[in-house]
C-alpha cells in the first residue's frame with residue numbers, strides 16, 4: 001500500500017468540501033481525480049501530501065512522496081541544471097536522465113527565470129521523476145504543457161508505474177494514463 005485515506009473530511013472556511021472519503025493506492029496504481037473548479041481536488045491532494053490537515057479521518061503514507069503543485073520549487077537565479085541538482089542531491093539522485101525524459105536537457109545552462117511556462121512545468125516534472133519517490137502527487141501536472149509535453153508526462157507516469165510507483169493526480173486536461181481509476185468529486189455533500 002502506497003497511500004490510504006480513510007473517512008476523510010475537508011472543511012475550508014465554513015464550507016464542507018467532502019466527507020467520509022476513503023481511497024487506497026497500491027504499487028503501480030494511478031488515480032485521477034476530476035471535478036469542477038473549486039470542488040476540492042487540490043485540497044484532497046494536499047491532504048494526501050500532508051500539506052493540509054483534514055478535519056476528520058486518517059492518512060497512511062508509508063513511503064516518500066513527490067509533490068508537484070502550481071508553484072515551482074526551482075530557484076529562479078540558478079541554471080536549470082543547478083536548480084535540479086540541488087533537489088537531486090537532497091534525494092541522493094541525479095537529474096540528467098529525468099531532464100532528457102522531459103526533453104529539456106538542452107536547457108541545462110539556462111537560468112530558471114528565463115524558462116517559458118511549459119519549460120518550467122517540464123522542469124517540475126523532471127524534478128518529480130528524479131526524486132525517486134514511490135508516490136507522485138500531481139496537481140494539474142499538464143497545465144502549460146504542449147501536446148508533446150503531455151505525451152512525455154504520460155510516458156514518465158507509465159515508466160514510474162512499471163517500476164512499482166503510484167500516481168495520484170488532479171487534472172482538467174485529459175492525460176494519457178492507461179487504466180487509471182477515476183474519482184469524480186461532485187461537491188454533493190448531504
Ligand SMILES: Nc1ncnc2c1ncn2[C@@H]1O[C@H](COP(=O)(O)OP(=O)(O)OP(=O)(O)O)[C@@H](O)[C@H]1O
Pocket residue numbers: 012013017035036037038039040041042043044170
Ligand atoms: N485557505 C483557504 N481557506 C478557505 N477556503 C479555501 C482555502 N483554500 C481554498 N479554499 C476553498 O476551497 C475550495 C476548494 O479549493 P481547491 O483548490 O481544493 O479546489 P479545486 O477543485 O482544486 O479547484 P480548481 O479546479 O479550480 O483547481 C474552493 O472553494 C476554495 O475557495
